[in-house]
Amino acid sequence: MINLNKKSFKKFDFVLLVTTILLSIYGIVMIYSATLSLNSTRYVETQAISTIIGLIAILVLIFFDYQILEKLYIPIYILSIGLLVAVLLVGVGDEQWGSRSWLYIGSFGFQPAEFAKLGIIISLAKIIDKNKENINSPKVLAKVLIFAFVPVALILRQPDLGTAIVFVFFTAVMLFVAGLRIKYYLVALGAGILSLPIVWLQMDNYQKERILNFINPERDASNTGYQALQSKIAIGSGKIFGRGLFNGTQTQLNYLPEKQTDFIFAVLVEELGFIGGAILLLLYFIMLMRMIKIAKNTTDTFASLVITGIASLMFFHIFQNVGMTIGLMPITGIPLPFMSYGGTFQLINLVCVGIVLSIGLHKEGLNF
Numbered sequence: 001m002i003n004l005n006k007k008s009f010k011k012f013d014f015v016l017l018v019t020t021i022l023l024s025i026y027g028i029v030m031i032y033s034a035t036l037s038l039n040s041t042r043y044v045e046t047q048a049i050s051t052i053i054g055l056i057a058i059l060v061l062i063f064f065d066y067q068i069l070e071k072l073y074i075p076i077y078i079l080s081i082g083l084l085v086a087v088l089l090v091g092v093g094d095e096q097w098g099s100r101s102w103l104y105i106g107s108f109g110f111q112p113a114e115f116a117k118l119g120i121i122i123s124l125a126k127i128i129d130k131n132k133e134n135i136n137s138p139k140v141l142a143k144v145l146i147f148a149f150v151p152v153a154l155i156l157r158q159p160d161l162g163t164a165i166v167f168v169f170f171t172a173v174m175l176f177v178a179g180l181r182i183k184y185y186l187v188a189l190g191a192g193i194l195s196l197p198i199v200w201l202q203m204d205n206y207q208k209e210r211i212l213n214f215i216n217p218e219r220d221a222s223n224t225g226y227q228a229l230q231s232k233i234a235i236g237s238g239k240i241f242g243r244g245l246f247n248g249t250q251t252q253l254n255y256l257p258e259k260q261t262d263f264i265f266a267v268l269v270e271e272l273g274f275i276g277g278a279i280l281l282l283l284y285f286i287m288l289m290r291m292i293k294i295a296k297n298t299t300d301t302f303a304s305l306v307i308t309g310i311a312s313l314m315f316f317h318i319f320q321n322v323g324m325t326i327g328l329m330p331i332t333g334i335p336l337p338f339m340s341y342g343g344t345f346q347l348i349n350l351v352c353v354g355i356v357l358s359i360g361l362h363k364e365g366l367n368f
Helices: 014-034 042-062 067-071 073-090 112-130 138-156 161-177 182-194 196-202 205-215 226-238 264-297 301-325 343-362
Strands: 103-105 108-110
Touching (some): 014 343, 067 073, 067 112, 108 112, 112 161, 161 182, 161 301, 182 196, 264 343, 301 343
Antiparallel strands (some): 103 108
16 A cells, blocks of 8 residues: 655654653563562553554554544544543443543453543644634634533543643644634633632542642641652652662552552652653653654644644643652642553553654655
8 A cells, every 4th residue: 555665764753763662661660660569560561562562553553644544533533522421421430549531341441531632632633724724713713622622521520630631731732833823822821710719619629639738748748648748758769860770668668659650750760860760851852852843844734733732742741740749730640651550541652653653754745
């Protein structure tokens, strides 16, 4: 179907691929360290299997014409919405995590919101592309926003405020890149500030506790504030070079809750120190810059918006996760790309990279 030659592969972004592989290996090593005291290899095995499947997906996507996604944007949107509706009807997790966000098919469990993130980015990119000439028209903008915020409303019903904010963020960035005027953002900001009392009243108790603990970290150090406090202790004790891989006190003695998922960054910095954390952030920086470069070099608005959505999705996850582990952001349960344990999350992140690489390879038109 595709006539690939040496000239075509000169456009392939090997730096992005290698950076992604290094991040995935880094993550598997840290998950192994985080779960070493649990005497279970299932976390590492699941992450490794998801990584292998994801890398295979990247190889497939390299030979995949991304414009097929553009043509299928409506089915992709319907599937994304269907998954989010299904999790409200038959999903699980509200008793254990406070949010009904998992679907199980037999013994296989996954988070539909992770698939929906990519699905909505693809669908939204096409809708914006179709309406880009009139994106500042109130009527057109309202249509786009309704399209974008249906999944947000469904996610808020789970309830999962953190994931809903992710959707809002990448939607805002994609619209900005498409040329939406600043005045709309100022209006949205004002409306958001005015609605804060209503939002507060609608929050569950555990969400309110997270906000109050963010404002005053010491208010409930032995209960609701325990996780954030232990995270900062772990990061602070790492200093410059860390306590050594597999030797973190907070990690190996199980003082740090959710250490293999949301708080994997605290594990990394405790054991590998500031140097280890800086290396991770450097890899993220390289990854995001390569994505932005590909987005800038393509003349296809749809493709550029898809990459913009993926890059902003990754950026928000990185910013929020690192911020909450060091106490600069409230705890929201948002995982760290390629590092946090989670089969669905890892697979979707790799598929996102595969789509970006596919756009970078095909953006000037291969012979299909």
